[in-house]
Amino acid sequence: MGVSIRRPLLPLLLFLFPLLYSVSVLHQRWNPEETKRLSPKKPDQVILGPAAGQGLPNRLQCQGTKAMNRIEPSPKNNHSEEEKVSFVTVFAIYKSDPMSEKMLDRVRVGDILYNSKSERSLAILNAYINFIQVSMPSSDVVVLTDNDSTFSLDRNNAIKFPIEGDYSRSNLMLQRIKSYIAYLKRILESSELEKANKNIIFSDSDIAVVDNLGDIFQKHPDFHIALTFRNNKNQPLNSGFIAVRGTRDGISKSKDFLEEVLDVYMSKYMGASRMLGDQLALYWVIKLHLPSAIQKFNRHESFAGKVKGVSVLFLPCAIYNWTPPEGAGQFHGMPLDVKIVHFKGSRKRLMLEAWNFYKSTFNVSNMLCLILCSGRTKYDF
Structure with a gap:
């Protein structure tokens, strides 16, 4: 005996019709632009x-x-007693689409309104210099940039130092190592090297120095180059802070070390994300020449080792980065x-x-x- 399925459809349709009608009306009235305007703005x-x-x-x-x-x-009562340090950073301002700049929300910090990414980038660079001036007033800042850069630094303790290269976003980490090496070469060629004897700290420009870093060179008198480490299995070395002793031997051996890192970068990690290649190359060099260092990256103590005659100091990221x-x-x-x-x-x-x-x-x-x-x-x- 066949079973009729037509009779139950009527109650089902009576139930679904109001629901379908409500969804249809809601779809007609919904305006994504209006919804976007009504959404809460970030504070x-x-x-x-x-x-x-x-x-x-x-x-x-x-x-x-x-x-x-x-x-x-x-x-410090006597600034001449401080370790002389040059902070060196790579900085470039990128051209942006004027239309996209107009769509960005303006950002106010204190009494200053920043209308574009370039304004904010330059403000961050100036804050970087300000923090150094407060914490280490005897130090200066060297900004490595491309030859065509047009930004100005009206600061007593900061200079632009143009170095030819490709400073595009996708190439910046590779260019940073190249610029560091070029800068060290220029210093080695300078007749003022022996007189200056100034230690060097290569760093990102988005850092705030909140205490005197000169004690690195005083407490650890034997290293040529210093790196910061963290307990990260894939990227234990952070390239955002590299210290170089300002003697001829320290600068020369640090240059040799970075040249090997550059060679590894270009031969093995050109396909890596633009922010990872240099850190992966750093780790590869240390893992190859100083494998005993790897097991110490989960500690929070400084230690040292030798890489092909270069004395490398490892500093905990938690303090120095x-x-x-x-x-x-x-x-x-x-x-x-x-x-x-x-x-x-x-x-x-x-x-x-x-x-x-x-x-x-x-x-x-x-x-x-x-x-x-x-x-x-x-x-x-």
Whole structure:
């Protein structure tokens, strides 16, 4: 006996019709542009959260933006007694589509409104110089850039140093190593080398130096080149900070070391992401010539080793290349002896906020609490 299936369809259609009608009306009324306009705008300010590392020994303790256990670095009464250091960074401003610039939200930090990426990039470079001037007033800054760069540096302690090359975004990490090597060669050829005897720190320009780094050269008198390491299986070496002793031997051997890194980069890692090639090449050279170093990357202590006659010092990233977490509440917090804060990616905005806060308080410790407690802010910087 056949079973009729027509009778149950009527109640089903009566049930579905109102639902289908509502969806149709909603689709007609929905306007994606209007929805985008009504969506909440990202706050144009620093969002504070809980301080990471609360209660942990040797970590900065904060109540809001007030440091509870940080001791201010003692100022040097005689700047001539400081280690002479030249901070060297690679910097380029990229041309952008005027139409895309108009679509970007303007960013205000303190009393300053930044309307374009180029303005913000130059502001970050100036903040980099400002932090160095506060923490190490006897030091100078050398900005390696392309021959056609048009930005100006009206600073007493900073100069542009043009070096020919390809400074495009996709080639920047490769060019950075080439520029470092070219700069070291120029110094070796200079008749002023022996007289100057100035140590060198190659660094990214999105860092804040918050303590005197001259003690690296005083506490570790035997190294030629210093690298920073972290407990990261694939990229344990960070190329954003490289220290070179300013003697002829130190500069010459550091140049030789970087030339080998460059050769490895060009032969093995040209297909790597534009931000990874140099770090992968650094690791390959160390793994090849000094495999005993690898097992020490999970510790938090400095150590040294030899790479083809070059004395290499390894410094813990947590102190010499500390990066703010993407959001407040990271468990480990900020070491009390941190010397560099590295504002990567979307955190570059925070670097300008930190300098603006320092200008109003002149308190490094409280500024570090502002950095530590700042919540995640995503800006196209």
